[in-house]
Amino acid sequence: AQSVTQLGSHVSVSEGALVLLRCNYSSSVPPYLFWYVQYPNQGLQLLLKYTTGATLVKGINGFEAEFKKSETSFHLTKPSAHMSDAAEYFCAVSENSGYSTLTFGKGTMLLVSP
């Protein structure tokens, strides 16, 4: 069975600082990996995804993530945090099984202070 672990339920950064949100996964087959963002009272929005090929994936709003198979990790980074980045972030995995089913981590709330 696949699973996702996100280290840290809350991460606090100052505006302009580096953002690093950690995600580790377990999967019996090569996974598809995703990062979603959720703003208050809204649904989830896809930030970026890894399927195959280049292990460094660039997404929207300046975010990127690197797939490291040896570490089973898919950490999300952004060089400079903005106040508008404050939200909850979810890492998710999907096995290439023909289904769209996503297995999510517990989420990390990103807090950005001025």
Add this chain to the structure above:
Amino acid sequence: KAGVTQTPRYLIKTRGQQVTLSCSPISGHRSVSWYQQTPGQGLQFLFEYFSETQRNKGNFPGRFSGRQFSNSRSEMNVSTLELGDSALYLCASSLGQGPNNEQFFGPGTRLTVL
């Protein structure tokens, strides 16, 4: 293009009642998935439908059921409501099945069971 629509947005029910939630996918999308989001369990997969057929099901009791209509709209039903069913129910749609198809999430229906 209109996004995924979920109705109602908010719902209050009492224990023992039943409830029906509705999801209208993005026009042209044929796959609809449902997720339950709670503070304790996070995001958990409920069902996945494609072309009116349930293709995958999460680990939820039989009180949770769903269906998809020929126009791809989907409903989920929860019977004999329990306090623990209080959650945000999210619907997601995609063009087709499989993780290569980006899932677009609706804003959710917040169900409160008293």
